[in-house]
Amino acid sequence: MGWFGVALALGLPWLAGALWLRLLWREPVAGVWPLALGYGYLLSLLGVTLLLRGFGMAGLPFALFATLLLFALLAAMAVQRLRQRVRIGTGDNPGVFRRLPVWQQILFALLLLWLGARLLGLALEVWWEPLFPWDAWTTWAVRARVWSELQQLAPFVSAQDWLADPGASAYTIAASSYPETVSLLALWPTLGYGGWNETAANLPWLGCALALGLGFYGQARLWGASPLTSLVLLWLLLSLPLLNTHVALAGYADLWLATTLGLALIALLHWARDGDWRQGLLALVLALACPLIKQEGLVWLLLLLAALFAARLSGRGLLWLVSAAAVILLAIGLRGGLTVEIPVLGALHLAPNLIEAPGLGRFEFSYHDTWEPVARNLFVYGSWHLFAYLLTAAVVWSLIETVRQGAAPWQRAGLTFVLGSLLALFVLFFLTNAHLWAAQSTSINRLLLHFAPAFVFWMLTLWAGRDAAVKPTAHSFPPSADINPSPP
Amino acid sequence: MEIRSSIRLWRPVASFLIAVFGGALLVMLTLWLLYRSGDPLVAPHLMLTGADLQLTAGAGEETAEGVSIRQPEANGVAIVQGAMRPLEAAQYCRLSWQVDGLKPDQQVGLIWSTADNPRRIREQALSFDQDGEGRLDLHDEPKWTGQIVAIGLVIKGALQEPILVRSLTLQSPPPTFTMLLNALTSGWTEADGWTGRSINFDDGGPRDASFRPVVITALWAALAGLLYALLNPPWRGHRSLAPYAVILVIGWLALDLRWQWVLGQRLVQTQALYAGLDDEARQLAGPDRRLYPFVREVRQRLPAKPARIFILSEDPNGYVSGRARYHLLPHNAYAGLSVLPDAKQAHPGDYVLVLEPLPGLDYDRERHLLSLKAVQWPADLVYAEPGRGALFLLRRGF
Numbered sequence: 001m002g003w004f005g006v007a008l009a010l011g012l013p014w015l016a017g018a019l020w021l022r023l024l025w026r027e028p029v030a031g032v033w034p035l036a037l038g039y040g041y042l043l044s045l046l047g048v049t050l051l052l053r054g055f056g057m058a059g060l061p062f063a064l065f066a067t068l069l070l071f072a073l074l075a076a077m078a079v080q081r082l083r084q085r086v087r088i089g090t091g092d093n094p095g096v097f098r099r100l101p102v103w104q105q106i107l108f109a110l111l112l113l114w115l116g117a118r119l120l121g122l123a124l125e126v127w128w129e130p131l132f133p134w135d136a137w138t139t140w141a142v143r144a145r146v147w148s149e150l151q152q153l154a155p156f157v158s159a160q161d162w163l164a165d166p167g168a169s170a171y172t173i174a175a176s177s178y179p180e181t182v183s184l185l186a187l188w189p190t191l192g193y194g195g196w197n198e199t200a201a202n203l204p205w206l207g208c209a210l211a212l213g214l215g216f217y218g219q220a221r222l223w224g225a226s227p228l229t230s231l232v233l234l235w236l237l238l239s240l241p242l243l244n245t246h247v248a249l250a251g252y253a254d255l256w257l258a259t260t261l262g263l264a265l266i267a268l269l270h271w272a273r274d275g276d277w278r279q280g281l282l283a284l285v286l287a288l289a290c291p292l293i294k295q296e297g298l299v300w301l302l303l304l305l306a307a308l309f310a311a312r313l314s315g316r317g318l319l320w321l322v323s324a325a326a327v328i329l330l331a332i333g334l335r336g337g338l339t340v341e342i343p344v345l346g347a348l349h350l351a352p353n354l355i356e357a358p359g360l361g362r363f364e365f366s367y368h369d370t371w372e373p374v375a376r377n378l379f380v381y382g383s384w385h386l387f388a389y390l391l392t393a394a395v396v397w398s399l400i401e402t403v404r405q406g407a408a409p410w411q412r413a414g415l416t417f418v419l420g421s422l423l424a425l426f427v428l429f430f431l432t433n434a435h436l437w438a439a440q441s442t443s444i445n446r447l448l449l450h451f452a453p454a455f456v457f458w459m460l461t462l463w464a465g466r467d468a469a470v471k472p473t474a475h476s477f478p479p480s481a482d483i484n485p486s487p488p
Numbered sequence: 489m490e491i492r493s494s495i496r497l498w499r500p501v502a503s504f505l506i507a508v509f510g511g512a513l514l515v516m517l518t519l520w521l522l523y524r525s526g527d528p529l530v531a532p533h534l535m536l537t538g539a540d541l542q543l544t545a546g547a548g549e550e551t552a553e554g555v556s557i558r559q560p561e562a563n564g565v566a567i568v569q570g571a572m573r574p575l576e577a578a579q580y581c582r583l584s585w586q587v588d589g590l591k592p593d594q595q596v597g598l599i600w601s602t603a604d605n606p607r608r609i610r611e612q613a614l615s616f617d618q619d620g621e622g623r624l625d626l627h628d629e630p631k632w633t634g635q636i637v638a639i640g641l642v643i644k645g646a647l648q649e650p651i652l653v654r655s656l657t658l659q660s661p662p663p664t665f666t667m668l669l670n671a672l673t674s675g676w677t678e679a680d681g682w683t684g685r686s687i688n689f690d691d692g693g694p695r696d697a698s699f700r701p702v703v704i705t706a707l708w709a710a711l712a713g714l715l716y717a718l719l720n721p722p723w724r725g726h727r728s729l730a731p732y733a734v735i736l737v738i739g740w741l742a743l744d745l746r747w748q749w750v751l752g753q754r755l756v757q758t759q760a761l762y763a764g765l766d767d768e769a770r771q772l773a774g775p776d777r778r779l780y781p782f783v784r785e786v787r788q789r790l791p792a793k794p795a796r797i798f799i800l801s802e803d804p805n806g807y808v809s810g811r812a813r814y815h816l817l818p819h820n821a822y823a824g825l826s827v828l829p830d831a832k833q834a835h836p837g838d839y840v841l842v843l844e845p846l847p848g849l850d851y852d853r854e855r856h857l858l859s860l861k862a863v864q865w866p867a868d869l870v871y872a873e874p875g876r877g878a879l880f881l882l883r884r885g886f
Contacts, residue, residue, distance in 0.1 A: 121751055121755050122751075124758075128758050128761075130771065133684070137811070141814075142817065145814075145817045149817065159824050163822070166835045197767060241690045241692075241747050245686050245687060248682075248754075249686060377689060380703055381690060381691055382692020382693065385743045385747070389709075441689045445689045446687075463733075466729065
């Protein structure tokens, strides 16, 4: 089917996902369409990977046409239901922009053009550049290519198992235990193409960046930020050099985890503030998807859980929880360690100087003086522009404000997530063997990338929250003249 | 009254502009003072000691304190070379050195070569005091120009006692405003292409840049913010964060403009290499242009059904073996070996792809026997390309 097939493979699930998400919001609030488009892309493609896994487990060939038909039907059903609703507008109608001061309109337009040019350049890189980065052609794309060419989900095992079983049909890659989701995301559009094609395999990464941008902007508008503020913060996010690089040199899993984790945290903050079950559902689904993308997603899921507890517990409840956790850790330490068998996954070993978790590996604790390489990577190199400086200032300011004025549930959730993430990164790069990743400037920036969208949105909530006149516009309706009565 | 209200209206704007431009001036002043101080953090500075020095002619030892030379070569010459990255002569023209044990009848000279003619050794005689130390300003030396790619000391004359070459240091000259401006802007105007490291981090400027764009911009933003705060003290009711946010945005925009320019340069390179090409043509145009034709020939001699292939190379985890494995997909290849598989790991019908060079590998064409170290396999030679490698089909039985 060639490129038309690729367009269908990426476009139909996207359309279906976006339309069904749009159905969740009966009211035409500001930012709902970008939200639906952003989250819709991510959720629909993750859904496609689950379908592909199902085909594999059932021993069935990839049913491309059946899957496309399914999404086409879903999209058609969604369109039908939307047409039965009141006129589906959006809070971001032209009137909103006309009411802005002229300088803001000009700035908005210029910034939009700048972002558009950036994304166009990245799109051309994806279109022209062959598969480039190391882990892509040794791991993620290897599986995708084998599955694409064999038209089935061949198993991948460790090198040791591969060598020990000459008769088996299993393949081998160094990271055979890595989750399959990202390889399935690369596989899917090549099924639409009709064969292995590196550009087709890389296109989902471009869509991921677009989805991140749309989802971020939509959620920012829903939060109550003005169009210009939302776009400025979006620009801060989408202009990060490392994020741009992960689009241009597509093939790694980090962009997907950054998008999934970021959009999950954003939805969690909305839910913590407004109690909106739709946001809670989005947060839950995306949080559960994190471990399916990379193994460390399981640890990041725990950070989201901590944020959830911080939102729901306060004062005494929170103190009890933290105290209980401290007592448990102390008991483990005094006992000399603890081993827990987790069904299906394996054994979890906890000791004062060691953590060994199934799927994550073994981390021995000892202090490493990694300050210089960490500072160099975050504050000197060009991967982050001024992000690290801004984040530092934001954390300090937020702590001061929290001490001075206390914190609402969503503020506790956000701060807990940010501090928990920074603590997790500190433990990793200063107390474990992963300090080499910092010294060699390999994974340190990629791991920080996972948190970048979440951190930028959190900073937006700080900025928007500093002005008491900014109210959430979750229930702002367009002028009554725009509302048509529903049919009898 | 009108004047007062005008002042009230324009005061924030004026103080903002003062903060922005004042911050830039303060940055220049700070960097000039740092540069002038010779602080290695910013002032170009190359110090070669201990492990940085290597004895390349003569007999002696390399120690932690330096290179000890016991005797020169037969022609009476001993050479100590420094390990260094290429550097610009104009930025490093103040030379100093320390050599212990020199006698008055010995001659010491600085030797170097430049990028435009790396094979030509240039020499400058050096003088030294009784402590074996010396200094020289190479600024006016006509041969000290361009990009220096190698540097060392040559000692001529017989040695009654060992001498110890402790250090060789190159420093920047006292900065002029033009030099400072060049150092400041050089980090903004150089761009490299996509590399294997790009996915992990971006340098944000040349590796040896004195002033990294991110650091300079952060410094400017901090100083401009401080100036604004001094002109509009928060404790006097000027609590708005908007001016500080605008300062940050300006700094971010400056960095993003540079980054967009870098992306543009890289896109031009990508377009030149790959635009309009299909998958196969891109492989022939890119880094695998020498490897890919060989692997393509190998593929044509493999069966249609995916075969099990052992890829042997001197560097099993290296780029070439990994790329060969990728280009052979969906054949079931493993590239992690530098020895032949044993009888439990492979069976007849499997293939072995050898990537040259692989020392010790031998193939007996008459006996159809492939051997490497202690392992032997009956095998048919399927395809061979001298200088690249060979494909073998493992046979049954010994």
